[in-house]
Amino acid sequence: MIPLAHYLILSGLLFSIGLAGIIIRKNILVVFMCLELMLTAANISLVAFSRAQGTAGLPVYDVQILSLFVTGIAAAEVAIGLALIVALFRARKTVESTALNTLKD
Amino acid sequence: MMQNLPWLFLLLPLLAAALDWVLFSKCSKTAATLSILSAAATLALCVAYLAGLNTGAPDVYTWMPVAEERLSLHLGLLTDPLAMRMMLVVTGIGLLVHIFSLGYMKGDTSNLSRYFAGLSIFMFSMSCIVLADNLAMTFIGWEMVGFSSYLLIGHWYHKASAADAAKKAFITNRVGDFGFLIGILLTLGVFGSMNFADMAGKAAGIPAALLTATVLCLFCGAVGKSAQFPLHVWLPDAMEGPTPVSALIHAATMVAAGVYMLVRLQIAMGHAAFTDTACAVIASVGAITAALAALIATQQDDIKRVLAYSTLSQLGYMVMAVGLLAGEAAMFHLYTHAWFKALLFLGAGAVIVCCHHEQNIWKMGGLAKRMPLTVLCFLMGTCALIAIPGFSGFFSKEAILDAALEHCPVFFWVGAGVAALTTFYMTRLCLVAFCGSARAHGAEQAHEAGASMLLPLLILAVMAIISGYGFIADALVPYAGFEAHGFAVGLPFYVSLGSLGLGLVAALLVYGCGKRSSDPLAGNALSAALRERLYIDEFYDKVLIGGVQAIIAHIIEFIDAAIIRGLCVQGSAWLTSRFGLLLSKLQGGSLRAYTFLSGLGLLVLIILLAFNF
Numbered sequence: 001m002i003p004l005a006h007y008l009i010l011s012g013l014l015f016s017i018g019l020a021g022i023i024i025r026k027n028i029l030v031v032f033m034c035l036e037l038m039l040t041a042a043n044i045s046l047v048a049f050s051r052a053q054g055t056a057g058l059p060v061y062d063v064q065i066l067s068l069f070v071t072g073i074a075a076a077e078v079a080i081g082l083a084l085i086v087a088l089f090r091a092r093k094t095v096e097s098t099a100l101n102t103l104k105d
Numbered sequence: 106m107m108q109n110l111p112w113l114f115l116l117l118p119l120l121a122a123a124l125d126w127v128l129f130s131k132c133s134k135t136a137a138t139l140s141i142l143s144a145a146a147t148l149a150l151c152v153a154y155l156a157g158l159n160t161g162a163p164d165v166y167t168w169m170p171v172a173e174e175r176l177s178l179h180l181g182l183l184t185d186p187l188a189m190r191m192m193l194v195v196t197g198i199g200l201l202v203h204i205f206s207l208g209y210m211k212g213d214t215s216n217l218s219r220y221f222a223g224l225s226i227f228m229f230s231m232s233c234i235v236l237a238d239n240l241a242m243t244f245i246g247w248e249m250v251g252f253s254s255y256l257l258i259g260h261w262y263h264k265a266s267a268a269d270a271a272k273k274a275f276i277t278n279r280v281g282d283f284g285f286l287i288g289i290l291l292t293l294g295v296f297g298s299m300n301f302a303d304m305a306g307k308a309a310g311i312p313a314a315l316l317t318a319t320v321l322c323l324f325c326g327a328v329g330k331s332a333q334f335p336l337h338v339w340l341p342d343a344m345e346g347p348t349p350v351s352a353l354i355h356a357a358t359m360v361a362a363g364v365y366m367l368v369r370l371q372i373a374m375g376h377a378a379f380t381d382t383a384c385a386v387i388a389s390v391g392a393i394t395a396a397l398a399a400l401i402a403t404q405q406d407d408i409k410r411v412l413a414y415s416t417l418s419q420l421g422y423m424v425m426a427v428g429l430l431a432g433e434a435a436m437f438h439l440y441t442h443a444w445f446k447a448l449l450f451l452g453a454g455a456v457i458v459c460c461h462h463e464q465n466i467w468k469m470g471g472l473a474k475r476m477p478l479t480v481l482c483f484l485m486g487t488c489a490l491i492a493i494p495g496f497s498g499f500f501s502k503e504a505i506l507d508a509a510l511e512h513c514p515v516f517f518w519v520g521a522g523v524a525a526l527t528t529f530y531m532t533r534l535c536l537v538a539f540c541g542s543a544r545a546h547g548a549e550q551a552h553e554a555g556a557s558m559l560l561p562l563l564i565l566a567v568m569a570i571i572s573g574y575g576f577i578a579d580a581l582v583p584y585a586g587f588e589a590h591g592f593a594v595g596l597p598f599y600v601s602l603g604s605l606g607l608g609l610v611a612a613l614l615v616y617g618c619g620k621r622s623s624d625p626l627a628g629n630a631l632s633a634a635l636r637e638r639l640y641i642d643e644f645y646d647k648v649l650i651g652g653v654q655a656i657i658a659h660i661i662e663f664i665d666a667a668i669i670r671g672l673c674v675q676g677s678a679w680l681t682s683r684f685g686l687l688l689s690k691l692q693g694g695s696l697r698a699y700t701f702l703s704g705l706g707l708l709v710l711i712i713l714l715a716f717n718f
Contacts (some may be wrong), residue, residue, distance in 0.1 A: 019704045023700050023704065098696075098697075101694035
């Protein structure tokens with residue numbers, strides 16, 4: 001059996017990669033994907049904990065249901081987010097995050 | 106209900122003023138009619154009261170209730186003889202001036218509704234002073250007459266000199282009113298009440314120094330309003346207003362309010378309240394004013410200015426009488442002076458109108474032939490003013506001189522000297538303006554004044570002659586239980602006859618029969634100084650306004666510019682904007698920076714939680 005720590009390390013790595021992607025990349029589409037990556041990292045740790053905290057060989061199902069919710073919400077967020085990005089591209093002809101500073105000027 | 110009839114004295118003119126101003130500002134005839142009607146109605150009411158109508162004590166309204174009763178602000182009316190007889194002078198002369206104004210202002214292009222509204226407001230405020238039963242209400246009326254005087258002096262406000270004169274009158278009065286206000290508060294503190302009726306008999310237990318301070322502070326108000334030295338400078342300038350206004354406000358009534366107030370206080374507080382020091386100061390100020398003004402009047406060329414200085418000098422007489430504790434004589438002179446000085450001013454007004462608004466007496470001349478009736482009326486007023494025996498002014502001036510001789514002979518001799526000067530300058534005025542031949546085009550075309558101007562003149566001329574005789578004075582002089590004291594031929598009589606003769610002869614010698622075309626006394630330093638009003642105005646201008654006020658203004662300007670504007674306002678604005686600039690660096694608009702910072706924050710949180718810091 002793979003120990004819990006391995007899952008958590010994987011989850012942490014994924015989360016860090018996602019965060020680093022958001023910080024480093026300019027393209028909003030990529031940033032968006034990195035965001036999804038971070039959500040997935042959270043999901044992995046949730047499921048890992050569900051297994052680790054289970055009793056009598058049964059996982060804690062509440063947590064697994066929660067992770068399904070997270071996935072569902074992520075899907076909804078993708079629908080809205082992609083629509084926003086498409087609208088943004090139509091308006092600005094660019095999806096660079098550094099270009100989105102009209103309020104500042 | 107009936108007992109509140111005296112409130113009509115205040116309400117009618119106020120109503121007329123409000124209607125004139127609000128409804129009939131474009132319809133000057135209606136406005137004039139309304140004002141005249143209100144003046145006539147108040148005069149009728151006043152006559153009814155003097156004839157014995159008694160409606161009992163009018164209600165007292167509490168305007169601003171304060172928990173402690175004596176501090177509350179009450180509005181109450183006095184209907185005693187002092188007030189009612191004074192009201193007769195105010196409303197009587199007021200009505201005549203209203204009627205005279207119709208003729209005087211005919212053809213004037215300014216807004217006459219405004220003029221008559223001003224007159225009505227003045228009647229309201231003057232009644233407020235006269236009828237007030239406490240000092241607070243007097244003060245309200247006091248400020249209101251100042252305001253209406255400001256309005257009327259500045260009636261021709263497009264003329265810079267009129268606007269300046271209005272401002273000068275108002276501001277000079279503020280100086281006196283400041284002292285008056287302190288005096289009222291002192292009275293409240295010392296006597297425990299502002300009500301005249303409550304002051305009686307309380308003076309005995311009060312330290313003399315405190316009484317002196319109170320009375321002198323109250324006297325400050327009279328110095329301002331009655332234009333006594335050193336605050337007399339506004340009155341001659343106030344002649345910029347229309348002449349009927351000068352007659353009503355700046356000769357007969359408002360400027361006498363100071364004397365009225367002092368006499369009212371003297372009666373209410375008792376003679377004990379007027380300590381020797383206070384009396385000496387009051388009498389000296391009066392005497393100085395009387396002498397200075399009479400001197401200056403001898404070298405003035407403007408007919409209205411001569412009369413203005415003569416008013417100053419007569420007011421000085423009255424104040425001197427108050428200072429000599431002869432309130433009775435002061436009110437007697439106030440009453441006769443009101444009639445004959447109003448007559449003189451209205452006569453001067455008629456002369457000015459008929460000479461096409463020429464006020465310089467050296468550009469008149471020969472008017473006696475062209476407008477005999479007006480000139481005759483004017484001469485009646487002159488006779489009363491220079492105290493020719495038999496005219497009203499003679500009796501009242503005699504009363505003051507008697508009182509002066511009795512209390513303090515110095516003031517008697519000052520009064521006698523002023524009487525000689527008065528005769529001199531009035532004779533000069535009459536000789537130059539009325540005798541000889543016309544010296545300017547305006548005077549050549551002069552003609553008799555219209556009926557609306559002649560009628561008031563004739564009535565006033567009659568009053569100027571008869572108002573001093575016992576049978577009429579006893580009933581009308583604003584002083585309870587006044588009796589024209591038996592006239593005795595004594596030292597005062599001979600002295601005043603002497604000064605009368607001296608003045609007459611001197612003026613006749615110098616000015617002949619009006620044949621001269623310029624003043625033979627002019628051209629020397631003394632005459633120049635007198636023409637420049639003894640440089641008192643200039644002194645105020647240079648030293649007080651240009652010196653003291655300028656220094657204070659500089660200091661205040663520095664505080665304003667450096668501390669308030671520089672440090673407080675601009676400094677705090679600078680600080681805020683710098684701080685804002687600093688904070689704005691945090692919100693650079695860069696998505697990546699935000700993420701980095703929140704990631705960093707998350708990391709810090711995790712570390713804090715994980716390692717239990």
